[in-house]
Amino acid sequence: VTDGQGERVAAALEAAYRDERLKVLATIVRQVGGDLTLAEEAVQDAFTQAAAEWPGRGIPDRPGAWLNVTARRRAIDRIRREQTRTGRRAAAEQADQLTRLANEDRANMESLGNGVTDDRLRLLFTCCHPALSIDARLALTMRVVAGLEVPEIARAFLTTAPTVHQRIVRAKRKIEAAGIPYSVPTGDELIRRTDGVMRVVYLVFNEGHTATASDTAIRADLCAEAVRLARLLVELLPEHAECHGLLALLLLTDARRGGRVDAEGRLIALAEQDRTRWDHDMIDEGRRVLAGAVALDQPGPYQLQAAIAAAHSCAPVADETDWVSIATLYQALEQLDPSPVVRINRAIAVANADGPHAGIRLLDTLDADELAGYVAFHAARAELANRLGDQVSAAAEYERAINSSTNDAERAALRERLRR
Amino acid sequence: MSTDTNTDTHPRRHTMKYMLLLRQEPGTGPAEGTPEFDAEMSNWGALMGELGAAGALIEARGLDEESTATTLRSRGGERVITDGPFAETKESLFSYIVVEVDDLDAAIEWAAKMPNATYGSVEIRPLSVHEQ
Numbered sequence: 001v002t003d004g005q006g007e008r009v010a011a012a013l014e015a016a017y018r019d020e021r022l023k024v025l026a027t028i029v030r031q032v033g034g035d036l037t038l039a040e041e042a043v044q045d046a047f048t049q050a051a052a053e054w055p056g057r058g059i060p061d062r063p064g065a066w067l068n069v070t071a072r073r074r075a076i077d078r079i080r081r082e083q084t085r086t087g088r089r090a091a092a093e094q095a096d097q098l099t100r101l102a103n104e105d106r107a108n109m110e111s112l113g114n115g116v117t118d119d120r121l122r123l124l125f126t127c128c129h130p131a132l133s134i135d136a137r138l139a140l141t142m143r144v145v146a147g148l149e150v151p152e153i154a155r156a157f158l159t160t161a162p163t164v165h166q167r168i169v170r171a172k173r174k175i176e177a178a179g180i181p182y183s184v185p186t187g188d189e190l191i192r193r194t195d196g197v198m199r200v201v202y203l204v205f206n207e208g209h210t211a212t213a214s215d216t217a218i219r220a221d222l223c224a225e226a227v228r229l230a231r232l233l234v235e236l237l238p239e240h241a242e243c244h245g246l247l248a249l250l251l252l253t254d255a256r257r258g259g260r261v262d263a264e265g266r267l268i269a270l271a272e273q274d275r276t277r278w279d280h281d282m283i284d285e286g287r288r289v290l291a292g293a294v295a296l297d298q299p300g301p302y303q304l305q306a307a308i309a310a311a312h313s314c315a316p317v318a319d320e321t322d323w324v325s326i327a328t329l330y331q332a333l334e335q336l337d338p339s340p341v342v343r344i345n346r347a348i349a350v351a352n353a354d355g356p357h358a359g360i361r362l363l364d365t366l367d368a369d370e371l372a373g374y375v376a377f378h379a380a381r382a383e384l385a386n387r388l389g390d391q392v393s394a395a396a397e398y399e400r401a402i403n404s405s406t407n408d409a410e411r412a413a414l415r416e417r418l419r420r
Numbered sequence: 421m422s423t424d425t426n427t428d429t430h431p432r433r434h435t436m437k438y439m440l441l442l443r444q445e446p447g448t449g450p451a452e453g454t455p456e457f458d459a460e461m462s463n464w465g466a467l468m469g470e471l472g473a474a475g476a477l478i479e480a481r482g483l484d485e486e487s488t489a490t491t492l493r494s495r496g497g498e499r500v501i502t503d504g505p506f507a508e509t510k511e512s513l514f515s516y517i518v519v520e521v522d523d524l525d526a527a528i529e530w531a532a533k534m535p536n537a538t539y540g541s542v543e544i545r546p547l548s549v550h551e552q
Binding site for chain 1: 523
């Protein structure tokens with residue numbers, strides 16, 4: 001009986017950490033006046049207390065509410081201790097505010113949950129504020145919003161725990177000292193800043209998606225976290241079509257994970273992947289989410305990329321890919337994002353739809369000097385030269401691509417193509 | 421979206437003071453004597469009026485050109501005085517404005533209105549909260 005209880009408590013704690021931690025943290029951050037470190041410590045205290053008390057007193061009916069009230073009390077304790085130590089006046093003000101809020105919430109437990117959406121949005125926008133470096137935004141979002149531990153973040157981003165720790169400490173200090181607000185922007189700024197938040201989520205996913213043999217498992221977790229963050233964005237900003245588009249894109253891309261890498265950890269080209277190894281439930285969900293995005297009638301680059309991914313995933317075999325549609329989607333994407341990667345992919349899609357000559361013509365409009373050393377550019381030129389029967393140019397371009405690549409799996413895949 | 425629930429319980433009870441450091445590369449921006457220059461001057465004037473009317477303006481001064489700057493370092497009791505600014509950079513500091521606003525986002529909004537933001541830069545530095 002005791003063992004069963006222990007397992008139930010462990011499962012309840014895990015579920016609470018996964019489902020309630022962010023809500024509780026976001027609420028406490030607001031109530032302590034934006035002091036992220038204090039709020040994190042108080043929430044950690046609440047989970048520690050839960051682990052100590054739940055086995056004896058039982059799992060509360062509403063773990064989230066229990067954690068919320070407990071974290072608030074622990075925040076009050078911490079502020080009072082700090083106040084006694086330093087005699088700081090600002091801390092006294094905060095403690096008064098906290099006591100008032102704790103009383104309010106005890107009086108009306110049903111009000112818990114109101115405003116939680118806004119609190120989580122505030123926290124997300126603070127962690128992704130453009131005044132923080134992109135590395136800091138990534139580290140802070142993974143730590144504060146996703147709830148990952150520092151060593152996990154370090155492994156995922158191929159860096160050391162002290163480096164990640166330092167980034168988080170610096171970012172928190174900047175939030176405090178530079179007066180980065182704990183608020184949701186409005187108007188045009190909301191749109192710009194939402195783009196920034198989506199970029200952070202997309203970068204988290206990309207880190208996970210560029211998998212190599214040695215760290216596949218950790219990277220898969222990172223993709224799953226990115227999908228979770230994208231779901232959160234959809235939940236918090238349901239009227240932003242691009243948030244749905246981002247979620248659709250991540251689902252449709254992540255669904256192909258099982259077919260992307262072979263047993264030796266080598267990347268497999270899309271055309272050669274075993275499509276039965278794709279996650280078709282995830283593909284279906286991605287397509288549903290994309291349909292929901294399109295219904296909002298605000299086109300954008302994430303929706304277009306998701307539509308391209310969807311077009312790939314509904315072809316049962318590579319030969320049945322609808323390249324004409326994909327080429328059209330890339331053309332629309334290029335209007336919004338004329339970056340080299342989009343233009344290169346469009347050229348390949350056009351080559352598949354209309355023949356290699358048409359693709360080469362598009363590649364030739366790119367600045368070859370500027371893109372020298374860019375793997376995707378050399379690989380695309382090699383591929384199309386090969387299709388035209390120009391083996392000499394193809395070999396030279398494959399060599400350039402291999403020499404430019406820093407990823408072992410990618411280099412191996414390119415060597416394989418060079419040999420054929 | 422409904423941001424009305426908690427927006428008014430603004431966590432930051434104090435305003436913040438920021439120094440906006442305005443820089444531009446010499447030779448960029450409208451040239452003196454052109455209609456564009458006159459238009460820019462009137463933009464600056466209007467912006468200062470706007471800052472004042474919003475109660476955000478603490479102080480604003482233009483700086484003489486960098487060639488007039490003198491930098492002093494005291495090392496081991498020795499004074500080292502050099503001609504010119506602290507560091508030679510492409511963009512030179514030509515003015516500063518101290519504003520008092522709610523938070524960084526508000527300071528960024530003002531910085532974005534500075535005419536030189538389109539061809540130079542505006543650095544936003546919080547004034548230290550510790551009294552010097």
